[in-house]
Amino acid sequence: MKALLKLxxxxxxxxxxxxxxLGIGCLLSLLQFFMIVYPNHGAILQKVYPVSxxxxxxxxxxxxxxxxxxxxxxxxxxxxPYNGSLKEDMKQGYLKNILVREQKFKYFLxxxxxxxxxxxxxxxxxxxxxxxxxxxxxxxxxxxxxxxxPVFSYGLWADLFYVHPYVYVLLYLxxxxxxxxxxxxxxxxxxxxxxxAATAKLIPFLLQLLLHGAHILFPTTAASPSMFLRPSQxxxxxxxxxxxxxxxxxxxxxxxxxxxMKEELYA
Amino acid sequence: MHKKTVNKxxxxxxxxxxxxxxxxxxxxxxxxxxxxxxxxxxxxxESTFSTEGYQxxxxxxxxxxxxDTVKQWPVLESAYQDMGAWxxxxxxxxxxxxxxxTSAAADTYLDITRFNFxxxxxxxxxxxxxxxxxxxxxxxxxxxxxxxxxxxxHLTCNIYRMHFSDSLWKNIRNRSFGxxxxxxxxxxxxxxxxxxx
Numbered sequence: 001m002k003a004l005l006k007l008x009x010x011x012x013x014x015x016x017x018x019x020x021x022l023g024i025g026c027l028l029s030l031l032q033f034f035m036i037v038y039p040n041h042g043a044i045l046q047k048v049y050p051v052s053x054x055x056x057x058x059x060x061x062x063x064x065x066x067x068x069x070x071x072x073x074x075x076x077x078x079x080x081p082y083n084g085s086l087k088e089d090m091k092q093g094y095l096k097n098i099l100v101r102e103q104k105f106k107y108f109l110x111x112x113x114x115x116x117x118x119x120x121x122x123x124x125x126x127x128x129x130x131x132x133x134x135x136x137x138x139x140x141x142x143x144x145x146x147x148x149x150p151v152f153s154y155g156l157w158a159d160l161f162y163v164h165p166y167v168y169v170l171l172y173l174x175x176x177x178x179x180x181x182x183x184x185x186x187x188x189x190x191x192x193x194x195x196x197a198a199t200a201k202l203i204p205f206l207l208q209l210l211l212h213g214a215h216i217l218f219p220t221t222a223a224s225p226s227m228f229l230r231p232s233q234x235x236x237x238x239x240x241x242x243x244x245x246x247x248x249x250x251x252x253x254x255x256x257x258x259x260x261m262k263e264e265l266y267a
Numbered sequence: 268m269h270k271k272t273v274n275k276x277x278x279x280x281x282x283x284x285x286x287x288x289x290x291x292x293x294x295x296x297x298x299x300x301x302x303x304x305x306x307x308x309x310x311x312x313e314s315t316f317s318t319e320g321y322q323x324x325x326x327x328x329x330x331x332x333x334x335d336t337v338k339q340w341p342v343l344e345s346a347y348q349d350m351g352a353w354x355x356x357x358x359x360x361x362x363x364x365x366x367x368x369t370s371a372a373a374d375t376y377l378d379i380t381r382f383n384f385x386x387x388x389x390x391x392x393x394x395x396x397x398x399x400x401x402x403x404x405x406x407x408x409x410x411x412x413x414x415x416x417x418x419x420x421h422l423t424c425n426i427y428r429m430h431f432s433d434s435l436w437k438n439i440r441n442r443s444f445g446x447x448x449x450x451x452x453x454x455x456x457x458x459x460x461x462x463x464x
Contacts, residue, residue, distance in 0.1 A: 049451045050302045131287070135294040138302035143450045144390040145383055153389035154432045162388045236432075 001106045004098075008085075008114040017081035018121065025070070025077050025125035030132075032058045032066035037133045052140040054165045055149050057133035059126055059172065062150050062232035071226040072212070074122040074176075075183050075204035082118050083187035083204070084197025086111055091197075108188075108260035112253065115188055119181035123173055130169065141165060150232040156239075172231040179229055182249035183207060189256040211245070305454040312458050315367075316448070321375045321412065322367040325446060326419075328459040329361045330426070336361065343423065346396035356425035359397075360384055360444060362459060364420045368412040375412040384424040385456070386444045389431065397423030422446075 012018065036058075040051040054060050058067045089095040098107055142149040142162050151161045161168040183204040190203040208225060215224035221241055222228055228237035310316040315324040336359040337344045347355065368375045383390045398407055401421035412418045428436060435442075448455040 131291045135291060135298075138298040139295060140302060141304045143305075143447075143454070144385050144388050145447075145450065146390065148450070151388065153387065153430055153435055155388075156432075158388035158432065159435065 001110065004102055004106055004110040005113060008110045009117075011085065012082045012114050012118065015081040021077045021080045021121050022124060024073075025122060026128060028066050028070045028073075029058060029125035029129040032064055032070070033129055033132045033136075035066065036061060036064050037129075037136055041136050049143065049145075049148050050140060051137050052142060052149070053130075053134050053137045054139065054142050054161075054169070056137055058129040059169070059231040060133075060150070062230060062234035067230065067232075068226070070125070071230050072208065073205075074180055074226075074229075075208045076202075078118050078121050078180055078184045079187055079201040079204050081121070083115060083184060083201045084191070086188050086191040087194065087197040087200050090191065104261055105257070108257060111188055112185055112256070115185045116178075116181035118184055119177045122180050123177050126173060126176070139165070150234070152233075152236075155233040155236045156228075169231060172229075176229050179225060179246070179249075182246065182253070183225070185256065186249070186252055189252050189259070192256075192259050303452075305451050307454045307456060310455065310457045312460060316455060316457060317369070320368065320370045320373070321377070322369055323448065323457070324365045324367075325362050325457045325459060326365055327361070327363045330358050330444065330460070331361075332358055336423075340401070342400050343397055346394065346400055357428045358426040358439075359394075360422075360424040360426065360459070362422050362446070364422050364446075365417060366410070366412050366420070367417045368414055371415050374414055377410045377412070378408050379410055379420075380407045381449070382422075383447045384444060384459075385447050386442045387435070389426075389435075389442075390447070391424050391426070391430070394423045394425055397421075 037056050040056055043051045058064075058070060061067060086095075089098070095107075142151070142165055144153070144162050146152070149161075151158050153159075155161075157168055157171060160171070186203050186207060187200045190200040191197075194200050194203075212224040212226055215222060215227060215235070219235075222235035222237045223241050223245070224235070225245070227235040228242065308316070310324075312328060313324060313326055315322045331339075333347070333355050337347075340361070343359075364379075366375070366377065379393065383392055385391075393407060395407065398405070398420075401423065405420065410418070410420065431439065443458060444460070445456045445458040448457065
């Protein structure tokens with residue numbers, strides 16, 4: 001299992017598309033930094049409070065196009081390098097070869113783990129943006145004033161944001177990582193039903209668009225991950241909707257493992 | 268014996284990351300020195316906060332539901348008419364703000380529009396309609412206190428259910444409320460009391 005995981009991670013990192021994906025993410029992150037964060041250098045907001053890191057970094061502000069674009073495109077950036085690999089393995093006969101030497105479950109599990117971890121591709125540009133913003137704007141403890149900070153008392157972990165903002169950001173990055181990771185694994189399930197690897201790669205992004213459409217039709221649900229995964233919480237998701245979406249993604253993972261055990265789908 | 272070699276590419280990358288981390292820590296500490304977190308000056312209920320030229324204190328703090336509030340101060344009822352969905356706040360904070368001008372010679376002018384009621388992550392400004400009805404002749408943006416005199420202003424603030432998450436609303440009675448006078452460079456918070464029903 002360890003060797004298989006190592007091999008899959010190597011396949012992931014040795015893919016040039018990893019750098020394309022990271023490059024696009026970092027570009028958006030740097031654009032947001034230079035257009036939104038940097039002009040606030042040393043500014044005192046409304047003569048009452050210095051501009052804080054927690055209100056201007058890409059996850060912390062909810063008004064710029066860069067942040068909106070980044071959170072919308074994240075599932076696509078994550079899926080770009082690796083998510084079509086299962087379909088390619090099926091098509092090229094690599095899967096048959098590897099199953100001669102390894103157990104099916106171990107192979108599919110290692111694919112799942114690497115796919116889940118590929119969400120790191122969307123987290124790294126956020127970390128870059130946060131640290132760059134931290135070198136320009138002071139990490140002042142937020143104050144509950146609507147004109148200063150965007151997190152309201154009806155939001156997720158709102159009280160935590162005003163007491164331990166670094167913990168809040170860390171928790172949000174973890175939530176983003178796991179949610180995007182789970183979304184990304186949908187490509188694996190899709191690989192059983194699609195003809196092309198590119199189609200499998202697009203599935204997480206299509207789900208994102210679908211949920212965003214649902215959010216536009218029914219705004220009160222706030223079902224769009226591109227909204228509720230932003231730490232600034234432009235729309236606050238209800239814990240019921242969040243649990244429903246996570247449960248759906250976990251159910252898809254179960255279906256993926258069940259189908260993976262049925263050899264006739266890829267033999 | 269086989270000697271394990273370190274890839275130069277990875278070594279350079281690690282060194283770059285380390286340099287970046289050091290820069291981040293140094294710059295963050297530098298900024299923290301320039302803009303320190305505001306120390307919180309908690310002023311106990313009915314205690315007085317003194318600053319240059321004047322003193323401020325809270326008195327008669329009360330948080331109660333809408334119907335009890337308008338029963339007590341019928342004049343407030345008109346403030347909540349024609350406001351649609353916002354017509355009925357779940358609770359209303361009522362308090363007296365006592366401002367004493369300690370200067371014998373000069374009048375004090377205060378802009379209290381920046382004063383905010385707060386509790387944890389929740390905050391709301393002074394109700395403008397309530398202020399005008401309870402303090403006719405005064406303006407929030409320019410309160411004048413003549414030299415050596417004391418002025419009592421009646422303030423209200425609305426608390427709506429929709430401003431709180433379910434979990435926070437369940438514990439609303441255990442939350443502490445207060446009135447923030449300034450946020451920076453020092454945070455001055457006059458503490459009030461919890462909701463009592």
